[in-house]
Amino acid sequence: MSNATIVQASKTVDETFEHMKKMLGKIVPEVELRIKAELAFKINQLKREKNAIILGHNYMDAALFNSVPDHVGDSLALARLSAESDADIIIFCGVKFMAETAKILNPSRTVLIPSRDAGCSLAASITAEDVRKVKAEFPGVPVVTYVNCYAEVKAETDVCCTSSNAAKVAMHLFDQGHDQIIFLPDAYLTQNVAGDCGAEIVFPKVIGGPGKDALVDGKKTLISWNGTCEVHEKFSVDDITTVRKQFPDTVVLAHPECKREVIMEADYSGSTSGMVKYVRDVDAPRYLILTECAMGDNIIAENPHREVLRLCSHRCPHMGEITLEDTLDALENNRYEITLPEDLITRGRASLDRMLEIN
Ligand code: 13P
Ligand code: SF4
Numbered sequence: 001m002s003n004a005t006i007v008q009a010s011k012t013v014d015e016t017f018e019h020m021k022k023m024l025g026k027i028v029p030e031v032e033l034r035i036k037a038e039l040a041f042k043i044n045q046l047k048r049e050k051n052a053i054i055l056g057h058n059y060m061d062a063a064l065f066n067s068v069p070d071h072v073g074d075s076l077a078l079a080r081l082s083a084e085s086d087a088d089i090i091i092f093c094g095v096k097f098m099a100e101t102a103k104i105l106n107p108s109r110t111v112l113i114p115s116r117d118a119g120c121s122l123a124a125s126i127t128a129e130d131v132r133k134v135k136a137e138f139p140g141v142p143v144v145t146y147v148n149c150y151a152e153v154k155a156e157t158d159v160c161c162t163s164s165n166a167a168k169v170a171m172h173l174f175d176q177g178h179d180q181i182i183f184l185p186d187a188y189l190t191q192n193v194a195g196d197c198g199a200e201i202v203f204p205k206v207i208g209g210p211g212k213d214a215l216v217d218g219k220k221t222l223i224s225w226n227g228t229c230e231v232h233e234k235f236s237v238d239d240i241t242t243v244r245k246q247f248p249d250t251v252v253l254a255h256p257e258c259k260r261e262v263i264m265e266a267d268y269s270g271s272t273s274g275m276v277k278y279v280r281d282v283d284a285p286r287y288l289i290l291t292e293c294a295m296g297d298n299i300i301a302e303n304p305h306r307e308v309l310r311l312c313s314h315r316c317p318h319m320g321e322i323t324l325e326d327t328l329d330a331l332e333n334n335r336y337e338i339t340l341p342e343d344l345i346t347r348g349r350a351s352l353d354r355m356l357e358i359n
Contacts, residue, residue, distance in 0.1 A: 003023050003067075004065070004067055004068060006023075007019045007020060007023075007044075007066065007067040007068075008044050008070075012041070013037055013038050013041045016037040016038075016041040016044075016067070017033065017034055017038075020036065020037050020066065023066050023301045024063060024297075024301055026300075027300065027301060032063070033063065036063035036064075039327075040063070040064075040067035040068050040324060043068045043324065043327055044067075046331045047331065050088065050089055051087055051088040051089065052087055053085055053087040053090055054068050054069045054070055054093055054327070055069060055071050055072075055073075055081060055082060055090060055093065056068070056071070056072045057072070057074070057075070057078060057093065057098060057272070058072060058272040058273060058276060058298060059094070059272065059292045059295055060072075060094070060298075060319065061294050061297070061320070062298055062301055064093060064322065064324050064327065065301075066301055067324070068093075068327060073272075073273050074162065074272040075098060075147050075148075075163065075164075075271070076147075076165060076271065076273075078094065078102070079102070079105060079352065080356065082106055083106070083356070085106060085109065087109065088109065089110045089111075089112060089331075090102050090109055090110070091112045091113075091327060091330055091331060092112065092338075093322045095119060095120045096123070096150070097120055097123045097147065097150055098147075099112075099338045100150060100340065100348075101147060101352065103338040103340055104151060104154065104340065104344075104345050104352060105349065107342075107345050110334065110337060111337070111338040112331075112334065112335060112336060112337055113330070113336055113338060114321075114322050114329065114330040114336070115322055115323075115326050115336070116336050117321045118318045118319065118322055120229075120318050121227070121228065121229055122146065122148040122149070122185055122227045122228070123148050123149050123150050125226070125227030126145075126153055126184055127152065127153065128152035128153055128155065128156050131182075131184065132156060133204075134204045134225075135156070137204050137206060137211055138182055138204070141180045141181065143181075143184070144157070144159050144160070144161055144166075144169055144170065144181055144183050144184070145157040145160055145183075145185065145351070146161055146163075146185065146186050146189055147355075149184070149185060151340050151344045151348045152344060154344075154348035154351050154352065155343070155344045155347035155348045155351075156347075157348075159351055159355050159358065160351045161355055162271065163189070163257065163270070163271040164270065164274060165355065165358070166192075166193045166256065167197055169355060169358055170183065170197050170222065171197055174220050179217070179218060179219065179221065180215065180220075180221045180222075180223060181221075181222055181223065183222040183223060183224055183225075184225040184227070185226075186257060187224055187227060188228060188229070188233065188256075188260065190224040190225075191224075191259070192258075192260055192269070195263075197220060197222075198220060199220035199221055199222050200219055200221045200222070201223075202221055202223050202224070203224055204223055207225065207226050228257075229257040230316075231291075231314050231315070231316045232258045232290075232291065234313075235254065235258050235259070235262050235314070236259075237262060237265050239311055240262070240265045240288070243288050247286055249285040250285070250287065251284040251288070252266040252290065253266060253267065253268045253269070253287055253288065254268070254290040254291070255270075255271070255275070256270070258290055262290065272291060272292075272295060275299075276295070276298075276302070279306055280302065280303060286307040287306065287307070287308050287309065288309045289308060289309070289310045290310075292314065292315065292316045292319060293311065293312040293314055293315055296310035296312075
């Protein structure tokens, strides 16, 4: 049973508080926890009354993550779970592109996101018009986009991918006989997928790259973009070296949005859920988690016997927008609703369905 499921079985605010204190007593100060427990209790009651479900990304802060979501996970798991939902309302505790994915997969349901400001630097790095320009430069080349993009970009895409299946999707297309794939918008994820698939990288002319002139016949190539995650781009090999100097037996886990040299230095690279599972399943003296730092709290809450190190200067400001206060407000006032034009839903859906089929 997950931490959040245990909290949701509570019959009173006091019981909610006691469960949360047991799990989070070392992570969240007690005064704050009491306020959070009241909010969590109200949210869980209202959720049942309104036939709503809450999906929580692994980056949600510890008090929220461990009290109100019906399901937690990485982008792929949450997309899959939202596709299976029969709730009237889906509250997405994550960022806007994730809530849009849930809407695309559930057009007839109400999808709410608790804050309008939960963006993403990767999603903001590319528009549908940009994708059309790249497609015009490389006609007939299939387009793969990382799910960290908005619906208008998904609508221009052949297949989406997430951090847990990016290399698999690229290999699938290479195996189908495509030598080139347009792979957008994360420059570092593209480096990592290219490394895993033995592919070259070429940047399109539209962002100052050599474009077509650099393509070599028969050579597997990913045509990339210059988007980056403002959180993961900050991690460096020096961070790993510094920690290993102090604790040589540290196992380093890094998200594939990190630079290639960081991934090469790490012991494991995988999606947020991949990292959660690694700490759960693989015994090690200690772990360094190179990703958004709130996730470290959630891993510690689940595995209090494990020693987890993280670099907490790196917090995603967009994920941090989602709070228990705003989640209650979203439920009480039905806001903020994700609405998308039908045409974007239809075209975006095709790219997500293809990803789910390949997966
Ligand atoms: P995951 O799909 O691994 O959860 O990643 C989402 C994300 O935004 C990472 O920064
Ligand atoms: Fe976007 Fe990076 Fe935040 Fe993930 S951590 S939501 S990629 S800005």
